[in-house]
Amino acid sequence: MFSEQAAPTAQGLLAPPSAEPPTFPRVSVSGYSDCSQPFQLGERSFSRQYAHIYAVRLAGMRPGLERRARSRWGNDIVLRKLSELQAGEKCCVVGTLFKAMQLQPSILQEISEEHNLVPQPPLPKYIQPSDELILEDELQRIKLEGAIDVQRLVTGTILAVYGSEQDDGRFLVEDHCFADLPPPLPWKGPCSDRFVLLTSGLGLGSVSGEALLSTQLLVDVVTGQLGAEGEQSCAAHIARVILAGNLLSQNTQSRDTINKAKYLTKKTQAASVEAVKMLDEILLQLCTSVPVDVMPGEFDPTNYTLPQQPLHRCMLPLASAYTTLHLVTNPYQADLDGVRFLGTSGQNVSDIFKYSSMDNYLEILEWTLLAGHISPTAPDTLGCYPFYKSDPFILTECPHVYFCGNAPRFQSKLLQGEEGQRVLLLTVPDFSTTQTACLVNLRDLTCQPITFSGFGAEDED
Amino acid sequence: RPPGRLKDKKDKKDKDKVQVKVRDCPRVPAQPPPDPALLEMLRRFDLSWEYGPCTGITRLQRWERAQELGLSPPGPIRDALLEHRDNPDVTYRWVWDGWAW
Numbered sequence: 001m002f003s004e005q006a007a008p009t010a011q012g013l014l015a016p017p018s019a020e021p022p023t024f025p026r027v028s029v030s031g032y033s034d035c036s037q038p039f040q041l042g043e044r045s046f047s048r049q050y051a052h053i054y055a056v057r058l059a060g061m062r063p064g065l066e067r068r069a070r071s072r073w074g075n076d077i078v079l080r081k082l083s084e085l086q087a088g089e090k091c092c093v094v095g096t097l098f099k100a101m102q103l104q105p106s107i108l109q110e111i112s113e114e115h116n117l118v119p120q121p122p123l124p125k126y127i128q129p130s131d132e133l134i135l136e137d138e139l140q141r142i143k144l145e146g147a148i149d150v151q152r153l154v155t156g157t158i159l160a161v162y163g164s165e166q167d168d169g170r171f172l173v174e175d176h177c178f179a180d181l182p183p184p185l186p187w188k189g190p191c192s193d194r195f196v197l198l199t200s201g202l203g204l205g206s207v208s209g210e211a212l213l214s215t216q217l218l219v220d221v222v223t224g225q226l227g228a229e230g231e232q233s234c235a236a237h238i239a240r241v242i243l244a245g246n247l248l249s250q251n252t253q254s255r256d257t258i259n260k261a262k263y264l265t266k267k268t269q270a271a272s273v274e275a276v277k278m279l280d281e282i283l284l285q286l287c288t289s290v291p292v293d294v295m296p297g298e299f300d301p302t303n304y305t306l307p308q309q310p311l312h313r314c315m316l317p318l319a320s321a322y323t324t325l326h327l328v329t330n331p332y333q334a335d336l337d338g339v340r341f342l343g344t345s346g347q348n349v350s351d352i353f354k355y356s357s358m359d360n361y362l363e364i365l366e367w368t369l370l371a372g373h374i375s376p377t378a379p380d381t382l383g384c385y386p387f388y389k390s391d392p393f394i395l396t397e398c399p400h401v402y403f404c405g406n407a408p409r410f411q412s413k414l415l416q417g418e419e420g421q422r423v424l425l426l427t428v429p430d431f432s433t434t435q436t437a438c439l440v441n442l443r444d445l446t447c448q449p450i451t452f453s454g455f456g457a458e459d460e461d
Numbered sequence: 462r463p464p465g466r467l468k469d470k471k472d473k474k475d476k477d478k479v480q481v482k483v484r485d486c487p488r489v490p491a492q493p494p495p496d497p498a499l500l501e502m503l504r505r506f507d508l509s510w511e512y513g514p515c516t517g518i519t520r521l522q523r524w525e526r527a528q529e530l531g532l533s534p535p536g537p538i539r540d541a542l543l544e545h546r547d548n549p550d551v552t553y554r555w556v557w558d559g560w561a562w
Binding site: 047048049051052055056059060063138139388389390 | 510511513514516517518522525526529530531532
């Protein structure tokens with residue numbers, strides 16, 4: 001793997017330095033193209049309702065789902081709209097799922113004076129046994145029951161159900177299916193080993209500076225300033241670094257200044273200013289040596305709704321002088337040397353985690369790929385821009401590497417599809433808590449974690 | 462000053478604006494006002510559910526979206542929309558009491 005890349009004749013640290021210090025040129029990624037145009041918003045207008053995005057999502061995914069339904073349940077099945085249902089007739093319906101959840105935070109309930117409620121504290125999961133699934137299409141909605149896992153599914157998924165309408169007005173589901181893996185992309189990967197380093201959740205600006213040593217170690221390894229010639233020759237094989245969100249810590253989001261009086265807070269600076277300066281210095285060190293893609297995350301100074309727009313380059317004056325710095329959107333899609341990367345900073349996965357019984361981030365990531373949509377819960381529980389023309393989160397092509405940032409731990413899986421799709425599913429762990437980053441080999445889509453730890457407080461126990 | 466009075470002033474201003482818009486239309490040169498049959502056809506296009514929601518976007522945007530999704534919206538509607546491009550009654554959806562939402 002990565003450590004096998006070490007040049008065999010390289011000397012270790014315990015030998016005197018060689019007379020001619022060798023230089024290790026970094027491998028260059030020959031083809032890079034940014035494919036995130038659908039996620040870049042030009043002029044933004046928020047005077048639209050969200051009905052449009054749901055309508056185009058259903059209209060866009062309906063043909064694919066009808067094809068999948070036919071191939072799964074036979075060519076002669078009857079496809080009906082909800083308004084055409086006849087009681088007792090076995091048919092297939094394509095629609096959007098809505099999960100009615102009792103515990104789902106509702107702004108209307110909170111501000112309703114007759115209830116006089118305190119706002120509900122945030123819970124880790126909002127699922128309850130009494131949740132119900134409702135299928136909606138363009139005109140009507142119907143309650144679902146039967147062979148469908150209510151706890152597992154989330155609002156906003158487009159699916160096809162096969163069953164019949166009962167006399168009490170509910171739809172009895174015998175089987176259901178999702179859009180499944182999108183069509184594969186041709187493989188044009190490199191023949192030699194090339195690594196991409198993925199990390200997320202640097203968490204700069206937090207109260208404790210424990211992760212700073214690990215971050216500096218990461219930067220030193222990537223720029224080749226750590227270790228003997230063996231490690232340096234390994235690091236030369238890292239072609240790119242992707243920072244998948246949450247560069248700033250959650251602590252920088254404190255809003256104490258809003259509640260305090262103006263005269264007390266006039267001279268205080270927002271915590272994020274200092275953190276962004278630190279980020280700039282770290283990025284400067286990285287950019288002098290390797291191309292870096294910076295994706296914004298939940299706590300970063302950019303817009304809140306998905307798709308998050310790139311950080312503005314005026315916040316990073318030192319690092320933006322280098323062309324190796326690429327400020328990109330969240331979600332991010334790019335072609336690196338023929339390998340298609342698609343990933344987010346983790347907000348989509350953590351939102352599904354809150355509203356579904358699925359516990360494993362990798363399982364949720366795989367499920368979003370099989371459901372054909374990056375973030376089905378947007379705009380219901382996750383903020384989303386009111387698109388009207390098309391839904392850019394629908395997966396039209398199967399990426400080669402599909403990642404999500406800010407996961408609790410490192411997990412990876414190579415998924416093989418029926419039509420020849422090969423996807424590396426990767427959950428990039430939060431660096432500030434785990435001090436672990438991921439290395440992906442572009443040649444064979446293998447992946448390994450790399451941990452940087454220094455001597456911290458826990459070693460003194 | 463009680464906040465209520467300010468609100469009334471704003472409403473009146475909006476109402477004045479809308480009336481001014483209507484008064485302005487005949488001053489625009491060329492183009493005779495579209496006939497009621499055309500407006501009726503456009504209204505039916507707005508209310509047909511196959512092409513998705515009609516609020517918040519212009520009729521031309523809705524037509525083009527329906528075209529891209531393969532729903533084959535009728536061609537004459539697009540021609541009419543392009544012909545009367547500068548008439549707000551034609552480009553935006555049928556409005557109710559002056560609210561263009």
